[in-house]
Amino acid sequence: MEQTTNLKMPFIMPSQAQKHVTHNEALLALDALVQLGILDRHLSTPPATPAEGDRYIVAAAATGAWVGKSGQVAAWQDGAWSFHLPVKGWLAWLADEQRILAHDGGNWVDAAALGVNPVGLVGVNATADNTNRLAVRSPAVLFDNQGAGHQVKINKAAAGDNASLLFQTGYSGRAEFGLAGDDDWHVKVSSDGGGWTEALKVSRVDGRVLLPASLALTDQNQVVARRHVRDLLTADRTYFVRSDGADGNGGLANSAAGAFKTIQKALDTVADLDMAGFTVTIRIGDGTYSTAVRVPPAVGQAGTSALVIAGNGGSPGNVVIAAAGANAIGVAAGGRCLVRDLEVRTTGAGFGLNADGGSLEFANVSFGGCADGHVSSGNHGTVRAVGNYAVTGAAPVHWSARAGGIIDAALRTVALSTTPAFATAFASCSGGDISCGGMSFTGAATGPRYAVARNGVIDTGSGGASYLPGDAAGSSATGGQYV
Template identity: 50%
Template sequence: MERTANLDLPYIMPSQAQKHVTHNEAIRSLDALVQLAVLDRDLAGPPVSPVDGDRYLVASGAGGAWAGQDGKIAAWQDGAWAFLSPRAGWLAWVADEARLVCFGGAAWADAAVHSVNPAPFVGVNTVADASNRLAVRSPATLLDEEAGDHRLTINKAGAGDTASLVFQTGYSGRAEFGLAGDDDWHVKVSPDGVAWAEALKVDRANGRVTLPAGLALAEPNQVVAMRHVRERLGANRAYYVRTDGNDANSGLVNSAGGAFLTIQRALDVVAALDMSIHNVTIQVADGTYSEGVVVSGGWLGSGSVTLQGNVTTPANCVISRPSGNCTLVTNYGRLAILGFKVETGSPGLGVAAQNGGVLTIAGQMNFGACGTAHIYAERGGVVTAASSYTISGSSSCHVQALSDGYVFDVSNTITLTGGVAFSSGFVKCDRMALVEFSGNTYSGSASGPRYSVSSGGGINTFGAGATYFPGSSGGIASAPGWYA
């Protein structure tokens, strides 16, 4: 062997004359090849005035003194061009491009093509780390198409993991969208990167859009949009309220960590649903709730909403207020209630319906002391007692209806305890309102007038007589009011 295997350098032979010639040839080749840096790789022929030591990569189709040397290394040495053949894996720095290239066996190509697949970290104008293995610091980032479509894919390991995009200010999260903790699509926002509020959710199974934070309606035309983003029930549902609950909970689990704290929060959540044909029950645990409960407006759908306390012992589940209404259904809302004791100071109502609202006493109730009335209806409001109940506290009147209000109480057992008194009458009705009582059985006694009717109001007992209602004195009927 007279030449080296890799760089093709000549050996000095034992009996060779002028050995310095062979040695110098090898040194000259090493000078050209070691720490290889060329000036250009795109020239179609040699430069006019090369400088000793200049090196080039001969471009394809070059002519002149470089003809037939495509892809080789051309080195200007001692006033002549020397050509060296590269081998696969050789690296060269191209000065005019500030680029490192590699010989792949047939042609020179960017060395980066051969070095980043795979690479543990890639940082562009910044430092990548173990969490951010690809890091880019740039005014903008372009992911371009190659031949038509272009898809960016973010994959996660399991359904409970997260695959999302997070937008930050000062490295603190402000918005996020993607598969955040499940396989539904979520949009979330945050004021500080710690507390997050979900603004939008798209169900993965049916594409239905919901707005967990609700939708504030600024004009009537938004009602149409609202119907397309409400959650639509596919079955009956129960919500839970407990004195150890939290209004930030879902309300769907009967535990301190799942139930609501207030009854009103449960009603507001139901108001944001599309109930379709299904029913909702709000189950309230034993305890005292010092809040006024208001249903304003109808539910979306034909299903019913039932507010249910302790149906066996209503006195254990109490809505108690120093004044004001315990439960009010208004503006054509509708609600069934049972299993509560209601009590309030003056002025105050136990259960009330007005402006077209409909309230049904659907099971046992306990009416404690109330300032104005236990049961009240006005301006087209309707209260129906569809179940027996107990009266354990006094009031100005037990039932009051006025201004086209209507109260219907038929075939129930009404139990009076504790010596209750009604200063304005057990039933009071005026201003074109109507109260109908029939077939009821009264247990216990009361003091005060039995009834008071005036101003076109009417009380219909279906002929039960003037002493039908509990009381210690007769009733008063002032024409055009009537009692029958």
């Protein structure tokens, strides 16, 4: 054997003359091939002015001094080209392409194409370790598609393990989302990396979204959720209304900074609740409230629960609802409430209390002057006096029951002052029903005592023709009955 197997460097033979020539040839081969750096691999013709030590991989169809040397390493040394036939496993750094080539026994190929899979640790501008086996320090990371879509997959071994993304500040956790400890989807946050709060959970079974740490639905910051979810009461609740309040308040404190300004705002707030069988009281501070009140239906108002509109129990005249051109308090179909301890008045048009398909109870109410009447019930609505009350102002009628409406004031005491006048009648009933037996009236009134028609019934419990207040006889027509 006269040369080495891989680099083909000549051996110095025994008794060889000019041994230095052979030795120098070996050194030149080492200089050309060790730490092999290639300038280009696409030239088939030698460069015109190569520099000492330049090395190339000869391209196919070589010409000139490179004829027949395609695929070999050509090195410019001592003013001439030397050629080295590569063998499988040689590595070369390709300067113009910034990549490492490897010889696979037949061709030069990109070393990465030969595979580094699997590799234990990979660090990109960062140091990987046994926990973070892929570490990247970069302003951004791009995972691009290759022709269509793209998925990033995080797999875990068992349901009790984690498959999540963790967001950190100073290497301390602040937010995490994913499959954290089970197969539901979780979103968690932390202020210190130690204590964690679960903000959102999506059930893997039915997709229900739970907000374990959400704000109470009464919180004004929860307004978006409140559009879709009713606040379910777990106890009785009181809202406050004051003339110095504001409708932007929460209504739950009896102060200028806590109370509502209008009764209607309080009622609209109740309409957004689920009363769940509990009682809600709207407590009104002293003052005059000049906006008509409409009571909408309330959800969950069942059994003995009630919606109560309450004024000043000791001085009901201190809380006045004075409406112009509308009912002072009207209850819509499906609505139900108790009104007590206040005074009602209307001008232009409107009744003091009106149940048009709804249900209204009242006690300790003072009726001032009203344009259309004091108490009205129609369209199968119901008005019931559940306590004694007073009349201080005139109206065309005191009671008006029509179109299946019912008014029940039986067994109550009514105190009349200032001798109010009732131009139509104290009790007017047309196709409705007024039950008023066993009542006591103090004071006096002027006008017809009653007017009943269209199969309406006024039941006085056999009180007689002069039972009701007034100074003129009553009248019956078209099937109306006064009994």
